[in-house]
Amino acid sequence: xxxxxxxxxxxxxxxxxxxxxxxxxxxxxxxxxxxxxxxxxxxxxxxxxxxxxxxxxxxxxxxxxxxxxxxxxxxxxxxxxxxxxxxxxxxxxxxxxxxxxxxxxxxxxxxxxxxxxxxxxxxxxxxxxxxxxxxxxxxxxxxxxxxxxxxxxxxxxxxxxxxxxxxxxxxxxxxxxxxxxxxxxxxxxxxxxxxxxxxxxxxxxxxxxxxxxxxxxxxxxxxxxxxxxxxxxxxxxxxxxxxxxxxxxxxxxxxxxxxxxxxxxxxxxxxxxxxxxx
Amino acid sequence: xxxxxxxxxxxxxxxxxxxxxxxxxxxxxxxxxxxxxxxxxxxxxxxxxxxxxxxxxxxxxxxxxxxxxxxxxxxxxxxxxxxxxxxxxxxxxxxxxxxxxxxxxxxxxxxxxxxxxxxxxxxxxxxxxxxxxxxxxxxxxxxxxxxxxxxxxxxxxxxxxxxxxxxxxxxxxxxxxxxxxxxxxxxxxxxxxxxxxxxxxxxxxxxxxxxxxxxxxxxxxxxxxxxxxxxxxxxxxxxxxxxxxxxxxxxxxxxxxxxxxxxxxxxxxxxxxxxxxx
Numbered sequence: 173x174x175x176x177x178x179x180x181x182x183x184x185x186x187x188x189x190x191x192x193x194x195x196x197x198x199x200x201x202x203x204x205x206x207x208x209x210x211x212x213x214x215x216x217x218x219x220x221x222x223x224x225x226x227x228x229x230x231x232x233x234x235x236x237x238x239x240x241x242x243x244x245x246x247x248x249x250x251x252x253x254x255x256x257x258x259x260x261x262x263x264x265x266x267x268x269x270x271x272x273x274x275x276x277x278x279x280x281x282x283x284x285x286x287x288x289x290x291x292x293x294x295x296x297x298x299x300x301x302x303x304x305x306x307x308x309x310x311x312x313x314x315x316x317x318x319x320x321x322x323x324x325x326x327x328x329x330x331x332x333x334x335x336x337x338x339x340x341x342x343x344x345x346x347x348x349x350x351x352x353x354x355x356x357x358x359x360x361x362x363x364x365x366x367x368x369x370x371x372x373x374x375x376x377x378x379x380x381x382x383x384x385x386x387x388x389x390x391x392x393x394x395x396x397x398x399x400x401x402x403x404x405x406x407x408x409x410x411x412x413x414x415x416x417x418x419x420x421x422x423x424x425x426x427x428x429x430x431x432x433x434x435x436x437x438x439x440x441x442x443x444x445x446x447x448x449x450x
Numbered sequence: 451x452x453x454x455x456x457x458x459x460x461x462x463x464x465x466x467x468x469x470x471x472x473x474x475x476x477x478x479x480x481x482x483x484x485x486x487x488x489x490x491x492x493x494x495x496x497x498x499x500x501x502x503x504x505x506x507x508x509x510x511x512x513x514x515x516x517x518x519x520x521x522x523x524x525x526x527x528x529x530x531x532x533x534x535x536x537x538x539x540x541x542x543x544x545x546x547x548x549x550x551x552x553x554x555x556x557x558x559x560x561x562x563x564x565x566x567x568x569x570x571x572x573x574x575x576x577x578x579x580x581x582x583x584x585x586x587x588x589x590x591x592x593x594x595x596x597x598x599x600x601x602x603x604x605x606x607x608x609x610x611x612x613x614x615x616x617x618x619x620x621x622x623x624x625x626x627x628x629x630x631x632x633x634x635x636x637x638x639x640x641x642x643x644x645x646x647x648x649x650x651x652x653x654x655x656x657x658x659x660x661x662x663x664x665x666x667x668x669x670x671x672x673x674x675x676x677x678x679x680x681x682x683x684x685x686x687x688x689x690x691x692x693x694x695x696x697x698x699x700x701x702x703x704x705x706x707x708x709x710x711x712x713x714x715x716x717x718x719x720x721x722x723x724x725x726x727x728x
Contacts, residue, residue, distance in 0.1 A: 179707055179709035179710070180671070180673065180701075180703040180704045180705065180709065180710065180713070181709040181710075182712075183713075186709050234512060234513055235512055235513075237515040237518065239515075239712065239713075240712070240713075240716075393458070423458075425458040426458045427457055427458065429457055430512075431457035431458065431464050431511075432458065434459065434460075434515070434517065435460045435461075435517075438518075
């Protein structure tokens, strides 16, 4: 694990690390915010944040405006890249597939299967790495994300509730089996058999898994330019059927970008603080 | 004035406008954050923020993390670009001169004089434009900035105290006549006569102008990689001689970047709120 960059920030440190990933078979970077408490060696709660299409491990640190509240709450924030990258890694035909668009699943189709193992990367490899390397309270780890990363957060939380004790999302892709982005990604990465897709679709998963969390928080802008890709109503219906409490907040005039995310970031961090303490 | 972009943000709007500037003789962009109060037509205090070398009108909105507190205080934030830009505008040999490096002065030397009129642009043209177009309380306008823009904020406040009623800076170039960045810029834009430079050097200006502000706030990181360019001690000495109160805060471990700026942004906005109300 190599330290690429470190900047003092709200009495903590915003860092970027690089390491050779076994699951991605390439070098990968992640960002981490360590509050002052962590720098002093105190065990802290931690949140994984999964970013959306085209983003990198640095997007969150620059644009999401989370460090102030994370410093106040004593949260460690971990931000993986959104896919494997590099010349040896397959590229897509467009920004919604391939590099920058890993969808947080393990690909089984060629040419993706060799490197695109983002589910194992986040939930197993990076999870184990940061818990071993940083002072994280293993009982207080949550996950959140945006758009494609909101899909990632919801699905990984539902798949690994023993690892992620709280979950929230900004404008998540709630039912990837039923929107163009998801259909394209799942066809490329998983193949044409749509029954396989259900294990990676939050709206479908919540029905098969049932209620696992005390609450799930989702914020959604009503001027979101990608609203038709997101299907929050399908997730709400599925939560009702499953008996899963969902706090779905819809906000007039907000769009899909980080000006929306920063506006509600404090609420998400405080939501996780409450969930992880209960 | 053309609206280029608008994003809902903390119940206000973060916008970018473009307009044909008379002083710059080219089209120029500026960013503006309008809090909810301004969108409702209420007169608001306003701050101009001048960014540093290589930055644009968008850097502040993305990286400075100011909108949350600005929304709370009801501040309008105006962020000009750092120079004229375009194919018809002279380019420099390096990132510290020419486009992205206007130094907030009016150039008199060729090839710069035609477009590089950043002092007139900010203090006259853009100032008049935003006061005419947005609900700004003309008695409550302040200025702040970072690095080259900290130099800009200090010098424009000292030159135009009737326009800017409060001033603060992050890691400003305090004595450009006495550092490599400033010497290069002033030689290019103003010529070799160093007596001319004194009118555009904060440490020199404060001595000729005397005490004009109730207080000036400067934050400076002590791990700033450009510390040798900044000379806060010279400005402090000059303030003492001039009888100008200065709150110079030095912060261990912080560097020159926006992770430093965001860490102390709330303090600056609150400082201006106090100054502009008194």
